[in-house]
Amino acid sequence: MIGLGNERPLLAAQGLSKWYGRQLGCRDISFQVHEGEVLAVVGESGSGKSTLLQLLSTQLEPSAGRICYCMRDGITRDLAALSEAERRFLFRTDWGYVHQDPPLGLRMAVSAGANVGERLMAVGWRNYRRIRTTAVDWLDRVEIDSRRIDETPRTYSGGMRQRLQIARNLVTNPRLVFMDEPTGGLDVSVQARLLDLLRGIVAELGLAAVVVTHDLAVARLLSHRIMVMKGGEVIESGLTDQVLDDPREPYTQLLVSSVLPP
Amino acid sequence: MNAPAYNFAYLDEQSKRMIRRAILKAIAVPGYQVPFASREMPMPYGWGTGGVQVTAAILGPHDSLKVIDQGSDDTTNAVSIRKFFAKTAGVQTTTSTLKATVIQTRHRIPETPLREGQVLVFQVPIPEPLRFLEPRETETRRMHALADYGLMHVKLYEDIAQHGRIATTYAYPVKVEERYVMDPSPTPKFDNPKMHDCPALQLFGAGREKRIYAIPPYSNVVSLDFEDHPFERYRHDGKCALCGAVDSFLDELIMDDHGRRMFMCSDTEYCETRRALGNGAQGFSKATEAAPA
Numbered sequence: 001m002i003g004l005g006n007e008r009p010l011l012a013a014q015g016l017s018k019w020y021g022r023q024l025g026c027r028d029i030s031f032q033v034h035e036g037e038v039l040a041v042v043g044e045s046g047s048g049k050s051t052l053l054q055l056l057s058t059q060l061e062p063s064a065g066r067i068c069y070c071m072r073d074g075i076t077r078d079l080a081a082l083s084e085a086e087r088r089f090l091f092r093t094d095w096g097y098v099h100q101d102p103p104l105g106l107r108m109a110v111s112a113g114a115n116v117g118e119r120l121m122a123v124g125w126r127n128y129r130r131i132r133t134t135a136v137d138w139l140d141r142v143e144i145d146s147r148r149i150d151e152t153p154r155t156y157s158g159g160m161r162q163r164l165q166i167a168r169n170l171v172t173n174p175r176l177v178f179m180d181e182p183t184g185g186l187d188v189s190v191q192a193r194l195l196d197l198l199r200g201i202v203a204e205l206g207l208a209a210v211v212v213t214h215d216l217a218v219a220r221l222l223s224h225r226i227m228v229m230k231g232g233e234v235i236e237s238g239l240t241d242q243v244l245d246d247p248r249e250p251y252t253q254l255l256v257s258s259v260l261p262p
Numbered sequence: 263m264n265a266p267a268y269n270f271a272y273l274d275e276q277s278k279r280m281i282r283r284a285i286l287k288a289i290a291v292p293g294y295q296v297p298f299a300s301r302e303m304p305m306p307y308g309w310g311t312g313g314v315q316v317t318a319a320i321l322g323p324h325d326s327l328k329v330i331d332q333g334s335d336d337t338t339n340a341v342s343i344r345k346f347f348a349k350t351a352g353v354q355t356t357t358s359t360l361k362a363t364v365i366q367t368r369h370r371i372p373e374t375p376l377r378e379g380q381v382l383v384f385q386v387p388i389p390e391p392l393r394f395l396e397p398r399e400t401e402t403r404r405m406h407a408l409a410d411y412g413l414m415h416v417k418l419y420e421d422i423a424q425h426g427r428i429a430t431t432y433a434y435p436v437k438v439e440e441r442y443v444m445d446p447s448p449t450p451k452f453d454n455p456k457m458h459d460c461p462a463l464q465l466f467g468a469g470r471e472k473r474i475y476a477i478p479p480y481s482n483v484v485s486l487d488f489e490d491h492p493f494e495r496y497r498h499d500g501k502c503a504l505c506g507a508v509d510s511f512l513d514e515l516i517m518d519d520h521g522r523r524m525f526m527c528s529d530t531e532y533c534e535t536r537r538a539l540g541n542g543a544q545g546f547s548k549a550t551e552a553a554p555a
Protein backbone atom coordinates (compact mmCIF):
# COMPACT_ATOMS: atom_id res chain seq x y z
CA MET A 1 0.00 0.00 0.00
CA ILE A 2 2.80 2.39 0.84
CA GLY A 3 4.38 3.46 -2.41
CA LEU A 4 8.05 3.90 -3.05
CA GLY A 5 9.55 7.21 -2.06
CA ASN A 6 6.78 7.86 0.40
CA GLU A 7 8.86 7.73 3.52
CA ARG A 8 7.64 11.17 4.38
CA PRO A 9 4.72 10.97 6.79
CA LEU A 10 1.28 12.11 5.65
CA LEU A 11 0.54 13.67 9.00
CA ALA A 12 3.06 14.51 11.70
CA ALA A 13 2.22 15.89 15.12
CA GLN A 14 4.94 17.38 17.29
CA GLY A 15 4.53 18.17 20.97
CA LEU A 16 0.79 18.75 20.78
CA SER A 17 -0.76 20.13 23.96
CA LYS A 18 -4.15 21.56 24.73
CA TRP A 19 -5.21 23.29 27.91
CA TYR A 20 -8.79 24.32 28.54
CA GLY A 21 -7.89 27.09 30.94
CA ARG A 22 -6.31 25.18 33.85
CA GLN A 23 -7.87 21.93 32.72
CA LEU A 24 -5.58 19.66 30.72
CA GLY A 25 -6.91 18.30 27.45
CA CYS A 26 -3.81 16.51 26.26
CA ARG A 27 -0.08 17.00 26.74
CA ASP A 28 3.00 16.73 24.57
CA ILE A 29 1.77 14.26 21.98
CA SER A 30 4.00 13.42 19.03
CA PHE A 31 3.40 10.82 16.34
CA GLN A 32 3.27 10.25 12.62
CA VAL A 33 0.79 8.70 10.27
CA HIS A 34 1.95 7.43 6.89
CA GLU A 35 -0.11 6.98 3.75
CA GLY A 36 -2.35 3.93 3.91
CA GLU A 37 -1.81 3.47 7.63
CA VAL A 38 -4.55 3.18 10.24
CA LEU A 39 -3.78 4.47 13.70
CA ALA A 40 -6.11 3.73 16.60
CA VAL A 41 -6.23 5.96 19.66
CA VAL A 42 -7.66 4.11 22.66
CA GLY A 43 -8.24 5.05 26.25
CA GLU A 44 -11.01 5.59 28.75
CA SER A 45 -13.46 8.49 28.73
CA GLY A 46 -11.75 11.78 29.54
CA SER A 47 -8.31 10.56 28.50
CA GLY A 48 -8.02 13.25 25.81
CA LYS A 49 -8.80 11.14 22.72
CA SER A 50 -11.46 13.44 21.33
CA THR A 51 -9.40 16.54 22.11
CA LEU A 52 -6.55 15.01 20.13
CA LEU A 53 -8.83 14.25 17.17
CA GLN A 54 -10.20 17.77 17.15
CA LEU A 55 -6.68 19.20 17.27
CA LEU A 56 -5.59 17.05 14.35
CA SER A 57 -8.60 18.02 12.26
CA THR A 58 -7.98 21.73 13.05
CA GLN A 59 -11.32 22.14 14.78
CA LEU A 60 -9.42 23.18 17.89
CA GLU A 61 -6.29 25.25 18.09
CA PRO A 62 -3.43 23.64 20.04
CA SER A 63 -1.96 25.47 23.04
CA ALA A 64 1.46 24.24 21.98
CA GLY A 65 3.00 22.10 19.29
CA ARG A 66 2.34 21.82 15.59
CA ILE A 67 0.83 19.56 12.98
CA CYS A 68 2.29 19.12 9.54
CA TYR A 69 0.41 17.60 6.63
CA CYS A 70 1.75 16.46 3.28
CA MET A 71 -0.56 18.04 0.68
CA ARG A 72 -1.49 16.36 -2.61
CA ASP A 73 1.18 18.32 -4.42
CA GLY A 74 3.80 16.68 -2.17
CA ILE A 75 4.60 19.78 -0.14
CA THR A 76 4.44 19.39 3.62
CA ARG A 77 2.78 22.33 5.29
CA ASP A 78 2.07 23.46 8.83
CA LEU A 79 -1.71 23.30 9.29
CA ALA A 80 -1.74 26.37 11.52
CA ALA A 81 -0.27 28.38 8.63
CA LEU A 82 -3.06 27.49 6.20
CA SER A 83 -5.74 30.05 5.51
CA GLU A 84 -9.25 29.14 6.50
CA ALA A 85 -10.25 28.76 2.86
CA GLU A 86 -7.40 26.29 2.29
CA ARG A 87 -8.29 24.41 5.44
CA ARG A 88 -11.92 24.11 4.37
CA PHE A 89 -10.89 22.93 0.95
CA LEU A 90 -8.65 20.31 2.55
CA PHE A 91 -11.53 19.26 4.76
CA ARG A 92 -13.90 18.63 1.90
CA THR A 93 -11.47 17.04 -0.54
CA ASP A 94 -8.48 15.39 1.07
CA TRP A 95 -9.96 14.63 4.48
CA GLY A 96 -12.98 12.94 5.93
CA TYR A 97 -14.47 13.15 9.39
CA VAL A 98 -16.82 10.45 10.62
CA HIS A 99 -18.73 11.50 13.72
CA GLN A 100 -19.94 9.08 16.34
CA ASP A 101 -23.41 10.58 16.03
CA PRO A 102 -24.47 10.49 12.33
CA PRO A 103 -26.79 13.55 12.50
CA LEU A 104 -23.69 15.64 13.27
CA GLY A 105 -22.05 14.58 10.04
CA LEU A 106 -25.13 14.39 7.81
CA ARG A 107 -27.74 16.81 6.56
CA MET A 108 -30.81 15.12 7.92
CA ALA A 109 -33.28 17.20 5.92
CA VAL A 110 -31.96 16.43 2.44
CA SER A 111 -31.91 13.13 0.56
CA ALA A 112 -29.13 10.56 0.77
CA GLY A 113 -28.09 11.38 -2.78
CA ALA A 114 -27.65 15.05 -1.97
CA ASN A 115 -25.72 14.12 1.18
CA VAL A 116 -23.25 12.12 -0.87
CA GLY A 117 -23.17 14.71 -3.66
CA GLU A 118 -22.59 17.76 -1.48
CA ARG A 119 -18.82 17.50 -1.48
CA LEU A 120 -18.74 16.99 -5.23
CA MET A 121 -20.86 20.08 -5.80
CA ALA A 122 -18.67 22.00 -3.37
CA VAL A 123 -15.62 21.27 -5.49
CA GLY A 124 -17.39 22.39 -8.64
CA TRP A 125 -19.26 19.42 -10.11
CA ARG A 126 -22.17 20.83 -12.10
CA ASN A 127 -23.51 17.82 -13.95
CA TYR A 128 -26.56 16.35 -12.25
CA ARG A 129 -26.35 12.98 -13.97
CA ARG A 130 -22.70 12.47 -13.08
CA ILE A 131 -23.28 13.48 -9.46
CA ARG A 132 -26.17 11.07 -9.21
CA THR A 133 -24.32 8.18 -10.83
CA THR A 134 -21.44 8.69 -8.43
CA ALA A 135 -23.84 8.81 -5.48
CA VAL A 136 -25.51 5.56 -6.57
CA ASP A 137 -22.10 3.97 -6.94
CA TRP A 138 -21.11 4.97 -3.41
CA LEU A 139 -24.39 3.86 -1.88
CA ASP A 140 -23.76 0.45 -3.45
CA ARG A 141 -20.29 0.36 -2.02
CA VAL A 142 -21.52 1.00 1.50
CA GLU A 143 -24.31 -1.53 0.99
CA ILE A 144 -27.25 0.87 1.02
CA ASP A 145 -30.07 -0.03 -1.39
CA SER A 146 -29.70 2.60 -4.10
CA ARG A 147 -33.47 2.68 -4.59
CA ARG A 148 -33.53 4.62 -1.33
CA ILE A 149 -31.31 7.38 -2.73
CA ASP A 150 -34.08 9.98 -2.65
CA GLU A 151 -35.05 9.35 0.96
CA THR A 152 -33.71 11.48 3.77
CA PRO A 153 -31.46 9.89 6.40
CA ARG A 154 -34.30 10.38 8.89
CA THR A 155 -35.88 7.26 7.42
CA TYR A 156 -32.63 5.28 7.78
CA SER A 157 -31.63 3.00 10.64
CA GLY A 158 -28.63 3.86 12.81
CA GLY A 159 -26.31 1.52 10.94
CA MET A 160 -27.41 2.87 7.54
CA ARG A 161 -26.90 6.43 8.69
CA GLN A 162 -23.38 5.60 9.76
CA ARG A 163 -22.68 3.95 6.40
CA LEU A 164 -24.16 6.94 4.59
CA GLN A 165 -21.87 9.22 6.57
CA ILE A 166 -18.91 7.13 5.46
CA ALA A 167 -20.00 7.32 1.80
CA ARG A 168 -20.45 11.08 2.07
CA ASN A 169 -16.92 11.44 3.40
CA LEU A 170 -15.21 9.12 0.95
CA VAL A 171 -16.80 10.36 -2.26
CA THR A 172 -13.96 12.78 -3.01
CA ASN A 173 -11.35 10.06 -2.47
CA PRO A 174 -9.74 11.60 0.60
CA ARG A 175 -6.33 10.42 1.73
CA LEU A 176 -6.92 10.80 5.45
CA VAL A 177 -10.05 10.06 7.46
CA PHE A 178 -10.68 10.91 11.09
CA MET A 179 -13.15 8.65 12.85
CA ASP A 180 -14.59 9.36 16.25
CA GLU A 181 -16.03 6.15 17.69
CA PRO A 182 -17.38 5.04 14.30
CA THR A 183 -19.23 2.06 15.77
CA GLY A 184 -20.41 3.67 18.99
CA GLY A 185 -24.12 3.35 19.68
CA LEU A 186 -24.68 0.52 17.21
CA ASP A 187 -25.72 -2.97 18.20
CA VAL A 188 -23.16 -5.72 17.94
CA SER A 189 -24.21 -7.36 14.67
CA VAL A 190 -24.44 -3.98 12.94
CA GLN A 191 -21.04 -3.06 14.39
CA ALA A 192 -19.52 -6.19 12.91
CA ARG A 193 -20.92 -5.43 9.47
CA LEU A 194 -19.76 -1.83 9.62
CA LEU A 195 -16.28 -2.85 10.70
CA ASP A 196 -16.12 -5.35 7.87
CA LEU A 197 -17.14 -2.67 5.43
CA LEU A 198 -14.69 -0.12 6.82
CA ARG A 199 -11.84 -2.60 6.72
CA GLY A 200 -12.61 -3.41 3.09
CA ILE A 201 -12.84 0.24 1.99
CA VAL A 202 -9.77 1.35 3.90
CA ALA A 203 -7.70 -1.41 2.34
CA GLU A 204 -9.14 -0.91 -1.13
CA LEU A 205 -8.58 2.85 -1.23
CA GLY A 206 -5.31 2.83 0.69
CA LEU A 207 -6.73 5.31 3.15
CA ALA A 208 -4.86 6.61 6.11
CA ALA A 209 -7.08 6.91 9.15
CA VAL A 210 -6.96 8.05 12.75
CA VAL A 211 -9.62 6.13 14.65
CA VAL A 212 -10.58 7.16 18.15
CA THR A 213 -12.29 4.39 20.07
CA HIS A 214 -12.70 2.95 23.51
CA ASP A 215 -13.49 -0.41 21.99
CA LEU A 216 -10.33 -2.51 21.79
CA ALA A 217 -12.00 -4.91 19.35
CA VAL A 218 -12.45 -2.07 16.88
CA ALA A 219 -8.81 -1.11 17.28
CA ARG A 220 -7.70 -4.70 16.75
CA LEU A 221 -9.77 -5.17 13.61
CA LEU A 222 -9.08 -1.87 11.92
CA SER A 223 -5.74 -0.51 12.91
CA HIS A 224 -2.10 -1.19 12.16
CA ARG A 225 -0.76 0.82 15.05
CA ILE A 226 -2.23 1.85 18.36
CA MET A 227 -1.72 4.62 20.90
CA VAL A 228 -2.97 4.23 24.46
CA MET A 229 -3.92 7.46 26.21
CA LYS A 230 -4.46 8.15 29.88
CA GLY A 231 -4.91 11.48 31.65
CA GLY A 232 -4.13 13.45 28.51
CA GLU A 233 -0.86 11.69 27.70
CA VAL A 234 0.18 8.85 25.46
CA ILE A 235 1.44 6.12 27.77
CA GLU A 236 2.10 3.37 25.26
CA SER A 237 2.20 2.99 21.50
CA GLY A 238 3.24 0.37 18.98
CA LEU A 239 1.91 -2.24 16.58
CA THR A 240 -1.68 -3.11 17.40
CA ASP A 241 -1.26 -6.83 18.00
CA GLN A 242 1.90 -6.25 19.96
CA VAL A 243 0.34 -3.76 22.33
CA LEU A 244 -2.89 -5.69 22.77
CA ASP A 245 -1.30 -9.13 23.18
CA ASP A 246 1.72 -8.06 25.16
CA PRO A 247 0.93 -4.82 26.97
CA ARG A 248 3.83 -3.23 28.79
CA GLU A 249 2.20 -0.55 30.94
CA PRO A 250 0.10 -1.59 33.94
CA TYR A 251 -2.75 0.60 32.73
CA THR A 252 -2.76 -1.03 29.30
CA GLN A 253 -2.71 -4.43 30.94
CA LEU A 254 -5.73 -3.40 32.97
CA LEU A 255 -7.48 -2.08 29.86
CA VAL A 256 -6.86 -5.26 27.90
CA SER A 257 -7.90 -7.51 30.75
CA SER A 258 -11.07 -5.57 31.47
CA VAL A 259 -12.71 -6.57 28.19
CA LEU A 260 -15.73 -8.68 29.08
CA PRO A 261 -15.73 -12.16 27.61
CA PRO A 262 -18.87 -12.79 25.55
CA MET B 263 -50.37 67.83 2.67
CA ASN B 264 -46.80 69.15 2.85
CA ALA B 265 -46.67 68.72 6.57
CA PRO B 266 -43.54 70.37 7.98
CA ALA B 267 -43.65 67.98 10.94
CA TYR B 268 -41.75 65.45 8.84
CA ASN B 269 -38.21 65.72 7.63
CA PHE B 270 -37.97 65.23 3.86
CA ALA B 271 -38.85 61.58 3.11
CA TYR B 272 -39.67 60.85 6.76
CA LEU B 273 -36.22 59.73 8.02
CA ASP B 274 -33.88 62.23 9.69
CA GLU B 275 -30.76 63.26 7.79
CA GLN B 276 -28.34 61.25 9.96
CA SER B 277 -30.28 58.04 9.39
CA LYS B 278 -30.34 58.70 5.66
CA ARG B 279 -26.58 59.28 5.64
CA MET B 280 -26.07 55.99 7.46
CA ILE B 281 -28.23 54.16 4.93
CA ARG B 282 -26.50 55.86 2.01
CA ARG B 283 -23.15 54.71 3.33
CA ALA B 284 -24.45 51.15 3.44
CA ILE B 285 -25.79 51.53 -0.11
CA LEU B 286 -22.44 52.81 -1.40
CA LYS B 287 -20.69 49.87 0.19
CA ALA B 288 -23.24 47.49 -1.30
CA ILE B 289 -22.66 48.94 -4.78
CA ALA B 290 -18.90 48.64 -4.31
CA VAL B 291 -19.21 44.94 -3.42
CA PRO B 292 -21.95 43.63 -5.72
CA GLY B 293 -24.17 40.99 -4.13
CA TYR B 294 -22.64 41.34 -0.67
CA GLN B 295 -25.11 41.85 2.17
CA VAL B 296 -24.16 45.00 4.06
CA PRO B 297 -25.51 45.21 7.62
CA PHE B 298 -27.16 48.51 8.48
CA ALA B 299 -28.95 49.99 11.47
CA SER B 300 -32.50 49.50 10.24
CA ARG B 301 -34.94 52.06 11.68
CA GLU B 302 -38.47 51.63 12.91
CA MET B 303 -40.81 52.66 10.13
CA PRO B 304 -44.50 53.52 10.50
CA MET B 305 -45.54 50.18 8.99
CA PRO B 306 -45.17 46.57 10.07
CA TYR B 307 -42.23 44.38 9.10
CA GLY B 308 -43.07 42.47 5.97
CA TRP B 309 -44.69 45.51 4.37
CA GLY B 310 -41.50 46.77 2.83
CA THR B 311 -39.70 48.54 5.66
CA GLY B 312 -36.33 47.77 4.07
CA GLY B 313 -37.32 49.03 0.66
CA VAL B 314 -38.92 52.14 2.14
CA GLN B 315 -35.73 53.03 4.00
CA VAL B 316 -33.62 52.63 0.88
CA THR B 317 -36.08 54.71 -1.12
CA ALA B 318 -36.14 57.39 1.59
CA ALA B 319 -32.36 57.56 1.55
CA ILE B 320 -31.99 57.98 -2.21
CA LEU B 321 -35.06 60.09 -2.98
CA GLY B 322 -34.50 63.69 -4.10
CA PRO B 323 -37.12 66.42 -4.52
CA HIS B 324 -37.10 66.09 -8.33
CA ASP B 325 -37.49 62.33 -8.43
CA SER B 326 -40.52 60.64 -9.82
CA LEU B 327 -41.58 57.59 -7.79
CA LYS B 328 -43.37 54.46 -8.93
CA VAL B 329 -44.31 51.71 -6.48
CA ILE B 330 -45.45 48.25 -7.51
CA ASP B 331 -46.64 45.28 -5.53
CA GLN B 332 -46.55 41.95 -7.41
CA GLY B 333 -46.44 43.98 -10.61
CA SER B 334 -49.50 46.01 -9.79
CA ASP B 335 -49.61 49.76 -9.17
CA ASP B 336 -52.91 49.74 -7.34
CA THR B 337 -52.75 47.12 -4.59
CA THR B 338 -52.70 48.11 -0.93
CA ASN B 339 -48.94 47.95 -0.42
CA ALA B 340 -48.17 49.98 -3.54
CA VAL B 341 -50.84 52.60 -2.88
CA SER B 342 -49.89 53.13 0.76
CA ILE B 343 -46.16 53.45 0.10
CA ARG B 344 -46.79 55.82 -2.79
CA LYS B 345 -49.01 57.96 -0.57
CA PHE B 346 -46.44 57.79 2.22
CA PHE B 347 -43.77 59.41 0.07
CA ALA B 348 -46.18 61.84 -1.57
CA LYS B 349 -47.00 63.04 1.92
CA THR B 350 -43.58 63.01 3.59
CA ALA B 351 -41.40 64.01 0.63
CA GLY B 352 -43.89 65.73 -1.64
CA VAL B 353 -42.31 64.00 -4.64
CA GLN B 354 -44.09 63.39 -7.88
CA THR B 355 -45.55 59.88 -8.17
CA THR B 356 -46.28 58.01 -11.33
CA THR B 357 -47.37 54.59 -12.54
CA SER B 358 -45.32 54.87 -15.72
CA THR B 359 -42.16 52.74 -15.80
CA LEU B 360 -40.69 55.04 -18.46
CA LYS B 361 -41.20 58.25 -16.51
CA ALA B 362 -40.20 56.99 -13.07
CA THR B 363 -36.67 57.64 -11.79
CA VAL B 364 -37.08 55.52 -8.65
CA ILE B 365 -39.19 52.35 -8.69
CA GLN B 366 -39.84 50.53 -5.45
CA THR B 367 -41.00 46.98 -6.05
CA ARG B 368 -42.32 44.01 -4.20
CA HIS B 369 -41.64 40.75 -6.05
CA ARG B 370 -41.52 41.89 -9.69
CA ILE B 371 -39.33 43.67 -12.22
CA PRO B 372 -41.37 45.75 -14.70
CA GLU B 373 -41.81 44.33 -18.22
CA THR B 374 -40.78 47.62 -19.83
CA PRO B 375 -36.98 47.54 -20.05
CA LEU B 376 -35.29 49.81 -17.52
CA ARG B 377 -32.86 52.49 -18.62
CA GLU B 378 -29.75 54.19 -17.31
CA GLY B 379 -30.35 56.58 -14.45
CA GLN B 380 -33.25 54.63 -13.02
CA VAL B 381 -33.07 52.92 -9.63
CA LEU B 382 -35.04 49.80 -8.84
CA VAL B 383 -35.55 49.24 -5.08
CA PHE B 384 -36.56 45.73 -3.98
CA GLN B 385 -38.32 44.89 -0.73
CA VAL B 386 -36.63 41.81 0.69
CA PRO B 387 -38.07 39.57 3.40
CA ILE B 388 -35.13 37.16 3.80
CA PRO B 389 -31.86 38.31 2.26
CA GLU B 390 -29.87 35.16 3.00
CA PRO B 391 -30.09 32.62 0.14
CA LEU B 392 -28.55 29.91 2.33
CA ARG B 393 -30.89 30.46 5.26
CA PHE B 394 -33.10 27.40 4.88
CA LEU B 395 -30.12 25.14 4.30
CA GLU B 396 -27.88 26.50 7.03
CA PRO B 397 -29.67 28.18 9.92
CA ARG B 398 -26.55 29.57 11.63
CA GLU B 399 -25.86 33.18 10.62
CA THR B 400 -22.21 32.91 11.70
CA GLU B 401 -21.80 29.93 9.40
CA THR B 402 -23.54 31.49 6.36
CA ARG B 403 -21.40 34.61 6.68
CA ARG B 404 -18.29 32.46 6.68
CA MET B 405 -19.59 30.57 3.65
CA HIS B 406 -20.05 33.85 1.77
CA ALA B 407 -16.61 35.03 2.83
CA LEU B 408 -14.99 31.85 1.52
CA ALA B 409 -17.30 31.53 -1.49
CA ASP B 410 -18.20 28.10 -0.15
CA TYR B 411 -21.40 27.62 -2.14
CA GLY B 412 -21.69 23.86 -2.60
CA LEU B 413 -24.75 23.89 -0.38
CA MET B 414 -26.71 26.06 -2.81
CA HIS B 415 -26.44 23.34 -5.43
CA VAL B 416 -27.53 20.76 -2.86
CA LYS B 417 -30.87 22.54 -2.85
CA LEU B 418 -31.12 22.49 -6.65
CA TYR B 419 -30.05 18.82 -6.67
CA GLU B 420 -32.77 18.07 -4.18
CA ASP B 421 -35.30 19.80 -6.42
CA ILE B 422 -34.38 17.67 -9.41
CA ALA B 423 -34.29 14.48 -7.32
CA GLN B 424 -37.77 15.14 -5.93
CA HIS B 425 -39.51 16.80 -8.88
CA GLY B 426 -37.48 15.85 -11.93
CA ARG B 427 -36.57 19.46 -12.62
CA ILE B 428 -35.48 22.55 -10.73
CA ALA B 429 -38.77 23.36 -9.05
CA THR B 430 -37.68 26.61 -7.42
CA THR B 431 -39.92 29.18 -9.07
CA TYR B 432 -39.21 32.31 -7.10
CA ALA B 433 -36.28 33.63 -5.04
CA TYR B 434 -34.14 31.67 -7.47
CA PRO B 435 -30.48 32.08 -6.41
CA VAL B 436 -28.11 34.04 -8.63
CA LYS B 437 -24.38 34.66 -8.63
CA VAL B 438 -23.39 38.29 -9.02
CA GLU B 439 -20.16 39.25 -10.80
CA GLU B 440 -18.92 35.67 -10.35
CA ARG B 441 -18.50 36.15 -6.62
CA TYR B 442 -21.46 36.41 -4.25
CA VAL B 443 -24.50 34.18 -4.35
CA MET B 444 -27.54 36.36 -3.81
CA ASP B 445 -31.24 35.97 -3.20
CA PRO B 446 -33.03 38.16 -5.76
CA SER B 447 -35.92 38.57 -3.27
CA PRO B 448 -39.08 36.59 -4.02
CA THR B 449 -39.33 37.67 -7.65
CA PRO B 450 -40.46 34.93 -10.03
CA LYS B 451 -37.54 33.33 -11.81
CA PHE B 452 -39.04 34.74 -15.02
CA ASP B 453 -37.48 38.04 -13.94
CA ASN B 454 -33.99 36.69 -13.24
CA PRO B 455 -32.61 37.32 -16.76
CA LYS B 456 -33.72 40.95 -16.52
CA MET B 457 -31.21 41.48 -13.69
CA HIS B 458 -28.30 40.56 -15.92
CA ASP B 459 -26.63 43.47 -17.68
CA CYS B 460 -29.41 45.80 -16.55
CA PRO B 461 -28.73 49.51 -17.27
CA ALA B 462 -30.53 50.55 -14.06
CA LEU B 463 -29.12 50.35 -10.54
CA GLN B 464 -30.79 47.62 -8.45
CA LEU B 465 -30.91 48.04 -4.67
CA PHE B 466 -32.26 45.52 -2.15
CA GLY B 467 -33.41 46.46 1.35
CA ALA B 468 -34.35 44.05 4.12
CA GLY B 469 -35.71 45.96 7.12
CA ARG B 470 -36.26 43.20 9.65
CA GLU B 471 -33.01 41.44 8.77
CA LYS B 472 -31.12 44.76 8.59
CA ARG B 473 -29.32 44.12 5.32
CA ILE B 474 -28.79 46.11 2.13
CA TYR B 475 -27.30 44.71 -1.06
CA ALA B 476 -27.01 45.87 -4.63
CA ILE B 477 -26.44 45.05 -8.27
CA PRO B 478 -24.69 47.94 -10.02
CA PRO B 479 -25.69 48.76 -13.62
CA TYR B 480 -24.46 46.37 -16.31
CA SER B 481 -23.43 43.67 -13.84
CA ASN B 482 -23.06 40.02 -14.64
CA VAL B 483 -25.90 38.11 -12.95
CA VAL B 484 -26.10 34.36 -13.52
CA SER B 485 -28.84 32.04 -12.27
CA LEU B 486 -27.35 28.89 -10.72
CA ASP B 487 -28.05 25.61 -12.48
CA PHE B 488 -26.63 22.26 -13.63
CA GLU B 489 -25.09 21.56 -17.03
CA ASP B 490 -27.75 18.99 -17.82
CA HIS B 491 -30.56 20.91 -16.10
CA PRO B 492 -30.02 24.49 -17.25
CA PHE B 493 -31.90 27.46 -15.85
CA GLU B 494 -35.25 27.99 -17.54
CA ARG B 495 -37.62 30.91 -17.34
CA TYR B 496 -41.15 30.01 -16.40
CA ARG B 497 -44.35 31.61 -17.56
CA HIS B 498 -47.86 30.23 -17.93
CA ASP B 499 -48.47 28.94 -21.41
CA GLY B 500 -51.04 31.46 -22.55
CA LYS B 501 -51.61 35.04 -23.38
CA CYS B 502 -53.02 37.98 -21.48
CA ALA B 503 -56.81 38.05 -21.69
CA LEU B 504 -56.81 41.82 -21.61
CA CYS B 505 -53.98 42.91 -23.89
CA GLY B 506 -53.04 39.69 -25.66
CA ALA B 507 -49.37 39.87 -24.62
CA VAL B 508 -47.47 36.61 -25.08
CA ASP B 509 -44.16 37.78 -23.61
CA SER B 510 -45.20 39.09 -20.20
CA PHE B 511 -45.39 37.30 -16.85
CA LEU B 512 -48.99 36.19 -16.31
CA ASP B 513 -51.18 36.00 -13.23
CA GLU B 514 -53.70 33.20 -13.10
CA LEU B 515 -57.23 34.06 -12.08
CA ILE B 516 -59.70 31.32 -11.17
CA MET B 517 -63.09 32.31 -12.57
CA ASP B 518 -65.56 29.90 -10.99
CA ASP B 519 -65.97 26.61 -9.14
CA HIS B 520 -65.58 24.62 -12.36
CA GLY B 521 -61.93 25.48 -12.77
CA ARG B 522 -62.31 28.03 -15.53
CA ARG B 523 -59.39 30.37 -15.39
CA MET B 524 -57.96 33.35 -17.15
CA PHE B 525 -54.51 34.80 -17.45
CA MET B 526 -53.54 38.41 -17.41
CA CYS B 527 -50.38 40.49 -17.19
CA SER B 528 -48.98 40.78 -13.69
CA ASP B 529 -47.50 44.16 -14.69
CA THR B 530 -50.65 46.32 -14.82
CA GLU B 531 -48.92 49.35 -16.29
CA TYR B 532 -47.49 47.30 -19.15
CA CYS B 533 -50.93 45.85 -19.82
CA GLU B 534 -52.65 49.23 -19.78
CA THR B 535 -50.08 50.76 -22.09
CA ARG B 536 -50.54 47.94 -24.58
CA ARG B 537 -54.31 48.30 -24.47
CA ALA B 538 -54.03 52.05 -25.00
CA LEU B 539 -52.05 51.25 -28.15
CA GLY B 540 -54.93 49.12 -29.38
CA ASN B 541 -53.72 45.64 -28.55
CA GLY B 542 -55.68 42.70 -27.23
CA ALA B 543 -59.26 42.60 -25.96
CA GLN B 544 -60.28 39.64 -28.04
CA GLY B 545 -63.33 38.70 -26.06
CA PHE B 546 -63.73 37.05 -22.72
CA SER B 547 -64.76 33.53 -23.77
CA LYS B 548 -61.78 33.10 -26.09
CA ALA B 549 -59.30 34.03 -23.44
CA THR B 550 -60.59 31.67 -20.84
CA GLU B 551 -59.92 27.98 -20.93
CA ALA B 552 -62.17 25.15 -20.05
CA ALA B 553 -61.25 23.09 -17.05
CA PRO B 554 -59.32 19.95 -17.87
CA ALA B 555 -61.74 17.03 -17.92
